[in-house]
Structure formats: structure tokens, C-alpha cells
Amino acid sequence: MTQTTIEAPPNTQPQQKLMLSVGFVLLHRFTLLPFAAFVDCLRLAADDGDRSRQLRCHWAFMTAEGQDALSSCGAAITPCQPFQPARMFDYLVVIGGVQDGGARLDQQTLRYLCDADRQGIPLIGLCTGVFSLIEAGLMEGRRCCVSWYHHADLRRRFPDVRPVADQLYLDEGDRLSCAGGAAAADLAAYLVERHMGKAWAMKSLHIMLIDDVRKAEAPQPQPVVFSKVADRQVRRAIAILEQHLGQPVSVDELAERLAISRRSLERKFQQTLGVTPQHFARDLRLRYGLWLLHYSRHTITEIGERCGFADTAHFSRHFRKAFNMTPSAMRRQVAEEGATLADPFFLHIEGKALD
Template sequence: MAEPTSGNARLKVGFLLLRDFTLLPFAGFVDVLRLAADEGDRSRQIDCRWTVMTADGRAVRASCGTRLSPDSGLLAPAGFDYIVVVGGLIHHGPIQDPAVIGWLREAAAAKVPLVGLCTAVFTLIDAGLMRDRECCVSWYHYHDLITAFPEVTPVADRLFVVDGPRITCAGGTGAVDLAAWLVDRHLGASAARKALHILVSDGARPADTPQPMDIPAGEHPVQDPRLRRALRILDHTLATPPRADDLARRVGLSRRQLERLFREELDTTPSAHARALRLRHGHWLVTRTRRTFTDIAQECGFADASHFSRHLKAAYGATPQALRATAVADSPGA
């Protein structure tokens, strides 16, 4: 990573990489800064400066297995305009160590805005830094968050959320959009556009752009961990959901035990829940994209467009054509 060449950078960012951090959000965010900081892609830290830190100054492993060497350990927070905390896997022990929690509290006391990418929002909440603030989380970790912190109401239908000096982002490619938003604020729209164009991006998506899969309002976490695992499997096998027997086997239950859990906690059956998930995703694709109904039907595991249309109309009271027409009419600028 290039060394800073100027102490007069207009945007100074400190990255704190947590254990098992996700590589894509970090790489996307820092590349936007890199391309906005200098002419072309020369990568000199002129208009932007960034420093990569870990808790102990040693190399840290990303969730994909890649190890990354930081620039330093924890530095004085006041030297940065923003501190970006990059989270990742959350099922391997405590969220973070006391040194990191204390340092983040020090940063907040110094009034340095804190940015949580991906599951770093868990760390910010654990540090007591998200009280009475909205927090963004990926739909994938929505249930994990409200299970760990039932007092928090997360936002899982936007790419990122800005709530005063706390900025949280679902992660993934949304980190590129958030970085472009910051560059726009501090360096101007032309710098943000230039970075995005070099990254072969059509443009920055606004914060309230829906995540590809959102969480319905009022949905609550389930209590049994085996049922949570079954729901996660169904979430990620929309096109080819497993049969009830196979799903039960994968979570260590008999079919009868699994069906009883679905009835007791969700008042439904595994097959009905799987179909509802497929239709919810299909509804999102119909109303938020311009993909053909045949493609959508295939992605959602229906035999053909007619089969998909019948089930969608039964669930949502309108055909795919009508739902799309309404969505287009209601869109801004229509």
C-alpha cells in the first residue's frame, strides 16, 4: 500500500480490520479512496490518506483465508476523519477484545465518526456506541443481530445508514457505494465518479437502495438453533430447496421433529415456508428489476413463468405484469 505523500489530505481514514474480516468490503472501500486520491490510478495518497490497523499490529486473517499485514497497531483516533471497522465471521468466539472496545470508545469520545462495515455493527453495539441509533445489517445477519441484541431494531432493507457520527453498511459491494458517498462529501462528485468509472461501476447507489433480499417488517427470530439453521438453508437454496426429509437430516432432526418445530414457532410447514421465501424473492425481482419473468421463475425454482405467475398472484393478489407496472408507476421520476 502506498505511503502517504502529503499531510494535507482532505480525507483521512483509519481502517481497523477485525479477526476473520470480509475482504470484499475492505478492498472495495479502500480502492475508491485510492482512485479518488490521485490522478488516474497512480495510487499516491494525496487527497485521501488511509492507514490499515489491527488490534496488535500483526497480520490478520480474512474470512477467505488470505492474511493481510497492517500498517500499524492502534493509533490515536483523533488523527482520522473517519474510522472504518471491518467485520466478518461472527461465530468464532467473542466479538472483540477489550482493547478494541476501549479504543472505539476513545474514538467516539474524540467525536471521530465511526463506520461499521458488514458485521462490525455487532462490535459497535457491543461497545455501547449505537444506543438510540439506527444500524444497518445485511439481511443475511439480521436474525443473528436481533438474537444477540434483542433491544436493537436493525435496518436490513438499505445498503447503508447514516445516523450522525455512526455509519453502518451491510457490506459486500455496498461498501463501494458508501465510500463513494464519503468521497463525494469531502472531495466532490467528480472525484467519486472518476473512482467508480475506473472500477467499472455505473454509478453510486444511494443509501436507501434496497438490499437484494430484505427482511419483512415484523418478522421475529426463532428460538431453536436447529430451526434457525433450517431457515438459513432454505434462504440459500431458493431455486432447489431440499425436501423435508433431507432438510431434517441436515439439521440433525427427524422429519416429524422438524415439522413440529415449524408449526410451534412459525405456524407453518417447511414446504410452505420454502414456497413463501421463493415468492418473496420473486416479488422483489419482479418489482425491483427488469429481468424477464421466465428468468425470475427459473431462479425462484418454478417450472415456468405461468407456474410462477399463478403462485405469485395467489400470494400477492396480482400478476407479475401488474405488480411490475405498479412498481414502475410508483418509482421516482415516473
């Protein structure tokens, strides 16, 4: 296998008082995107401009013996340090790898995390890193944020843990967890703002070309696959609607954000998807409601509110029309059959929305 080597930045001695120090525990075949998003947010907040000196923030990449850390895509982080004293850090970020049945914590890593916990160091499970915290016995009786993609696997392997798959990350004091992917930047910015102030967090995000700070409770993007949507502005409209599932965007506002007229937007939706923007947005919110019924413990009233419906009756009426079942009946079916949301519910959209 050909490996791409990523050189870690040298340990720069701080020139002023550190405001935030983070240790990264990189597990075998760790996921590269959440790691990169998190550490780059720290890097950009640590120094002026893009100079990368560890002035305001400090970070260290660690493996059990200081060996190179191999990511899931084959890129390796080098050099890494052996585990450093946990008291050096404000947080330890555990970044997990591919869950292929062979991913298990080695005893040295297990002891390190447990020792850190005894010292009161907050632990962050990033992406599948939360699986490792669970294996270490450090998540008993707690909730943990996990990607919708890993929700069923976590629930099957660890039935006593309470997975949350309807938001980006969770902060429960000495335990933080994040669904991974680009949400790692949101969590890192949240910590930068806490320790250094909002200006430094926004500086990092703006340089990373992220202009919309997402809160912990923001919904994870849903696995609805849109294919054959050729019109670029319709694709952009869909992306905006997905980002505001709980806060309905009016057609006028949507058209303004796309810099086109309302009439032009409605015509494009009719030509491309066969429905109005209002109809499509409602169907998208219903799909989100379906998702929450499967992957959250919210009440039906709460789900209706999170999906932007005025009241439970309004939500239930449209849900039944779309899925031939009331939300209550769907919730019972999930509980009785242990069903997980499969492709038949989230069909490819090829020029049409729900009937």
C-alpha cells in the same frame, strides 16, 4: 492453513491538502470483500489514473498491536499499524469478522473505539463490524444497517438494537453502518462525494466497473435462488428486475436494455419460466414485500409503495393470492411467533414462478 499475504500500500506523504482520511480497524477474520471495495474506492479517488498515491485521500490499516490482520478467507493484510490517534481520521471503519461465537472485542480495541467516540470521530460499522460497535456499547438507542443474512442473529443477541435489513447503508451522523459486500463501494463513494465531489466518486466507481450508483435506501438483493435458468438473457432480465423492485420496469424498457424485441423477451420468459415478464416481475415484488414484512418496521401501506404497487388494496389482493394470507395476518404471525423467513417462502425457481 495456507495464507495469502496482501501487501498494504506504503504510507505516502501527501503532496497536497488531504480531503478525506480514513482509519480501518481490522478485526480478526474480517470479511475481505467489503474491506477491498471500500479501500479501493478511496485509492482510486486519491490520485490521478491508477497510481495509488495517497494524495487527496489517506488511509491506514490498524490492529491492536500492529500485527497482521487475518481475513475470513485466509488472506492477511500486512503491514498494519498499531492504533493511531483517532483525531488523525475523519472516520474510523470497523470491519468485523465471522460470527462464530468466539468473535469478541479485545479490551484494547474496545478502549480505542470508545476513546474515538468521546473525541467525536464518526464510527462506521462495515459488515459485521456493527456487532463490535454494539458490543462496545456505542449503538444504544440507535438503528444499524445489517445484511439480511445476519439480521436474525443480531436481533437474537442484541434485542435492544434496531436492525435495518432492507437497505444498503445508513448514515446517522456520527454512526454509519453498512450491510457489507459490494455495498461497501456505494458507502465509500458516498463519502468521497461528500468530501471531494461527485466527479471523484464517479471516477472510482467507473474504474471499478460499477456504473449504477446505489443510494443508501436501495434495497438489498433478496435471497431468492434461481436455478436452472439456462437462458442468458432471461438471467440478465431477472437481475435488472431485482435491482428495481420499488420502481417497476416495463416490458418494453426491459427488452430495450437487453437489446431484443419485446416479443422475443416474452417468448423467452414463457419458454424458461412459464410466465410472462409482467407476471414474473409482480411475483418478485411480492416476495420483496414478504421480506419487508419480516425484516422491517414499515407499515403495510409503505411496503406496498416500496414494492411498486399502486395502492394498499392492490398489494394486499395480490399478496393474499400468492401466500394464502393477507399482509396484516403475516405481520401478526411474525410478531407472535418470532418467525424468520425460511426457505419454504423463497423456493428455488426451476422454470416457474409463484402459482
